[in-house]
Amino acid sequence: MIFSEPIVNSVTWVTSLTHGLQPTLLATATEAENAPIVLTGVLLSLVVIYLASKIGGELSRMMDLPPVLGELLGGVVVGASALHLVVFPDSGAIASDSLIMTILQFINNLTPDSVTSIFQSQSEAISILAELGVIILLFEIGLESDLKELTKVGYQAAVVAFVGVTVPFAAGTAGLMFFFHTPAIPAIFAGAALTATSIGITSKVLSELGQLKSREGQIIVGAAVIDDILGIIVLAVVASLAKTGEVDVFNVIYLIVSATVFLIGSILLGKFFNQSFVAVANKLQTRGNLVIPAFIFAFFMAFLGNAIHLEAILGAFAAGLVLDETDKRKELDQQVKPIADILVPIFFVTVGAKVDLGVLNPIVPENREGLIIATFLIVVAIIGKVVTGWSVFGQAGINRLAVGVGMIPRGEVGLVFAGIGAASGVLDKPLQAAMIIMVILTTFLAPPLLRFAFKQSVEPQETIEPADVIG
Incomplete structure (x- = not known):
């Protein structure tokens, strides 16, 4: 029998479709089988994360240090640097690197392919919980902030943010090109990483120190928010350079306009x-x-922030600022705290867990060059942010050191820069290691330095000018 061409094509299409569906159906069936094991992995990871968080936080408190520093260090201990209990594929880890995956494989007699699939799914679940944690943290910080006070220091925060971006960016880029003969685009990428400020880490420390509503605290938080926006714009520019060698001007203009409209619109909405x-x-x-209505609003604002290519945390912070003006603020703040206590530690522990202290090992030849470059980057990273405190004007009795130190931590934002730079192939190993070292040290140095800076100003001013301390 001779088939007509349409029939032959139909049979071929159906056959190819059937063959194409088979691996898809098998993959779906495998994922369904593995779902309970993925949940087991997530639960075991959360046990480890919460233990690391509480032990680290309590030890840090006993040593009179901010608990968030203990949570970060707890993450380092259980993460890629030590115990390998909580590791992530986006940091370069594979399933066999995870001790939790080894335990699950032994208990369930899993194939290597199944272990890889479970590892990826489990890591994604923990990463999503961490993202929710930082969104809720910024919502809580927004609730604890004072919108009226924040608008009063808005112009000061803008100046601090501008100085905190331009000084380290210019010094870092020029220094790498002049002293280390780094090519222009990698130098620009590393300079861009120096502009970041981790609003999550800074705001948490300020809250723990009871300084969130001080003039310094409001300037730092406002500057960190603006800094985050400027960082997104800088990242868009350097990412365009890395890909095409040209800057997408329209994308940069879009980001500037959308960020401005979003923040001003959020404040007016309140x-x-x-x-x-x-x-x-x-x-x-x-x-x-x-x-529940509060979280609906917070998550919707976070969604809007993401949808217009800003950050979800900016939307959550704006939502907190808006609801801070309601009569229900104190009651809402008390109801949000227990939820934050559950999810926020996941964020800080995972930030620490993704840090690999192996880059500090001088025995590795690549690390030696990286350590030299890192020393330069750390000096620029610290000085470039500390000088921002002296850009504050018209504020009598302001603690300029505290403002500058509050802008130092790069945290997860710096890791994003390093990750994108590595993925683009722009950064060589020494420069990539140097950026990671800079992020690690600025993140861990900032909490104790911030406490020291506030202690230096609070003690003498309590007897002379208490009103200035309260702000």
């Missing part, structure tokens, strides 16, 4: 939204009548 929010909360009669 004046109209507050009464409606309270009215809705009062009409609801079931559990969560206040906290």
Whole structure:
């Protein structure tokens, strides 16, 4: 029998479709089988994360250091640097590097392919929980901030942020090109990483020190928010350079306009939204009548931030600022805290877990060059942010050292820069290692330095000018 061409094509299409579906169906079936094991891995990871968080936080408190530093160090211990209990594929780890995956493989007699699939799924789940943690942290910080005070120091925060971006970027880029003969694009990428400020880490330390609502605290938080926006714009520029050698001007303009409209629009929204929010909360009669609408608003604002290519944390922070003006703020703040206590530690421990202290090993030849470059980057990273405190003007009795030190930690933001640079192939191994070392040390040095800076100013001013300390 001779088939006509349309029929032959149809049979071929159906056959190829059937063959194509078989691996897909098998993969889906395998994923369904592995789902309970993925959950087991997530639960075991959370046990490790919470233990590291509490032990680290308590030890840090006993040594009169901010607990967040203990959480970060707890993450380092259980992460890629030591115990390998909590590791992530985006940091270069594979399934066999994870001790938790080894345990699951032994218990369930898993194939290597299944272990890899489970490792990726489990890591994604923990990463999502960590992202939720930092979103809730910034929402909580927004609630604890004072919008009126923040707007009062808004111009000061903008100046601090601008100086904190331009000085380290210019010094880092020029220094790498002049002293180390680094090519232009890698030098620009490393200089861009120096502009970052981790608003999550800084704001958490300020909250723990009781300085979040001080003038210094409000300037630091405001500057860190603006710094984050400027960092996104800088990252867009250097990413364009890395890919094409040219800057996408339209994308940069879009980011500037969208960021400005988003933040100003969020602040203006507060004046109209507050009464409606309270009215809705009062009409609801079931559990969560206040906290659920608040999280709906916070997550929606975080979604908007992501949708316009900004950061979800900026949207969550803006939502907190808006709800800070409502009559229900204190009650809402108390209801948000237990949720933050559950999710925020996941973020800090995972930040620490992704840090690989192996880059500090001078025995490795590549690390030696990296350590020399890192020394330069660390000096620029610290001085480039500390000088921002002296850009504050018109503020009598302001603690300029505290403002500058508060801008130092690069945290997860710096790791994002290093990760994108490595993925693009722009950075060689020594420069990549140097950037990671800079991120590690600035992240861990900032909390104790910030406490020291505030102690230096609080003790004498408590007896002379207490009003200035309170702000």
